[in-house]
Structure formats: structure tokens, C-alpha cells
Amino acid sequence: MTDTSTSKPTASTASVKNALVRYRVLAWVTGLWLLLLVVELILKYGFDVDALDFVPIVHGWVYFVYLIMAVDLAIKVRWPAGKIVWTALAGTIPFLSFVIEHQRTREVKAQFGI
Numbered sequence: 001m002t003d004t005s006t007s008k009p010t011a012s013t014a015s016v017k018n019a020l021v022r023y024r025v026l027a028w029v030t031g032l033w034l035l036l037l038v039v040e041l042i043l044k045y046g047f048d049v050d051a052l053d054f055v056p057i058v059h060g061w062v063y064f065v066y067l068i069m070a071v072d073l074a075i076k077v078r079w080p081a082g083k084i085v086w087t088a089l090a091g092t093i094p095f096l097s098f099v100i101e102h103q104r105t106r107e108v109k110a111q112f113g114i
Helices: 013-047 055-077 081-092 096-112
Strands: none
Touching: 013 055, 013 081, 013 096, 055 081, 055 096, 081 096
């Protein structure tokens, strides 16, 4: 059985760095929209205010782009499937995208010396 965590990456350091920047930006944007979604749900179901009806749709699309960026980075650095799934799910739990983004950034920077 091959250990994928020590597998040779499929991309150059420059392309990994670019993918990491894209992933980090989308992780933060997704996390912020998710927090706004929580506010929207509290307003809607707690106070019967429909002022932020657009937030779920925007968060959904932002999350979709986040998934693409996370998978792009995962392919370049050869993450195992479990790490990819956990990283993908981070965009659905408030504040977790910020925590996972920090962890993944540290790991990738250490692995590639970025």
C-alpha cells in the first residue's frame, strides 16, 4: 500500500502557490458568506424578516467555487481522500473554513517551502 501523504506532488511550486492563494481566498469568502447565512437564518426564522433572501444563493455559488479551488489544490499536493472531504465540508460549518484554511496553509507551506 502506498502512503499518499509522502507521494510526489503533481505540480510545480509556483502552481501550488497559486492554487493555495486561490483556495485561501475562497475559504475566507465562503466562511464570511456562511456567517452571513447564519445571520439570515436567525433573522428569517427568529424575527420573521426576509431582508437577506439572496444570501443562501450567493453562499451556494461561492461554496461551489470553493470546492473547485479545494480540489484543484488537493490534486496538486496529492491529499488523501479523507483530507479532501474534510476540507470540502469545512465550507458548510460556521467558522470551520477559517480553521481548516489555516491548517491546510501551514501544511502546504511546510511541504513546499513556500
